[in-house]
Amino acid sequence: MNDNNEGDKTTIRVQVSDAHQDIILDWSKDWYDIKRDTFRQLAEFTGIPLKNSYDISFSKLPVTNDVYPENPFVFRAGARAWFRVTNSYPRPEDIQLPRSLAPCKKQDFKDKFFRDGDCFALNTRLKMKFTLEELFVEYRLVHRDLIDETECSSSFCHHTSNKAFLDKQAKITNSDLESYLRAQPRPDPLILDRPYTIADELIDPVQIRKRKILADFNIGQYFNSYCKCLDSNLPFVRHRLRTYWPNRG
Numbered sequence: 001m002n003d004n005n006e007g008d009k010t011t012i013r014v015q016v017s018d019a020h021q022d023i024i025l026d027w028s029k030d031w032y033d034i035k036r037d038t039f040r041q042l043a044e045f046t047g048i049p050l051k052n053s054y055d056i057s058f059s060k061l062p063v064t065n066d067v068y069p070e071n072p073f074v075f076r077a078g079a080r081a082w083f084r085v086t087n088s089y090p091r092p093e094d095i096q097l098p099r100s101l102a103p104c105k106k107q108d109f110k111d112k113f114f115r116d117g118d119c120f121a122l123n124t125r126l127k128m129k130f131t132l133e134e135l136f137v138e139y140r141l142v143h144r145d146l147i148d149e150t151e152c153s154s155s156f157c158h159h160t161s162n163k164a165f166l167d168k169q170a171k172i173t174n175s176d177l178e179s180y181l182r183a184q185p186r187p188d189p190l191i192l193d194r195p196y197t198i199a200d201e202l203i204d205p206v207q208i209r210k211r212k213i214l215a216d217f218n219i220g221q222y223f224n225s226y227c228k229c230l231d232s233n234l235p236f237v238r239h240r241l242r243t244y245w246p247n248r249g
């Protein structure tokens with residue numbers, strides 16, 4: 001343990017185009033508390049309730065030339081460093097790495113991923129649980145070094161990274177929409193159990209119902225990104241779904 005308290009903290013910045021928040025990683029705490037603090041500070045920034053925060057992923061340029069297993073965040077030379085944490089406690093280890101479930105230690109995050117002053121741009125992906133009863137948000141944090149100043153890419157969208165967009169998502173997650181959803185008829189559990197394919201999106205009653213709800217509340221644009229770039233590197237052709245039915249009355 002480092003005796004110097006200052007040296008035991010790393011400050012990173014999370015930003016959208018017109019707002020930012022500094023987040024302090026206090027390495028004197030245990031990993032779960034650091035993780036909890038990070039979710040809490042992000043919730044303060046976005047206004048989206050902590051209970052609706054599902055996960056956070058971080059990506060950046062690697063801080064060393066090492067690759068796995070020396071650097072558990074990088075799996076091949078030239079790749080970006082990446083990890084994801086979920087807002088769940090206290091599973092012994094819930095860090096999901098691209099090709100491995102190799103455990104990371106707190107020291108790995110401190111020494112091999114974060115650097116003081118790291119600045120990450122934020123995308124928030126608002127989603128509805130498959131059972132159509134809960135809303136959740138995925139936080140995607142991409143280091144500024146990986147982002148073109150104006151162009152969107154497969155990993156970051158400028159159009160949805162601003163305070164007005166966040167405020168709208170916060171308003172939706174703080175509304176009584178979830179109560180409304182839970183009061184609605186539930187999808188048939190048999191539908192939920194069977195294997196699900198991409199093609200099913202067009203005919204699946206759950207997806208149809210979901211699109212109807214989003215259309216009725218006129219909030220589809222805060223759930224589905226229309227930025228083409230986000231889909232550009234998918235390994236399959238996927239039809240872009242209409243948020244609203246064309247024949248909606």
Ligand SMILES: [Zn+2]
Nearest residue numbers: 152157159227
């Ligand atoms: Zn975009």
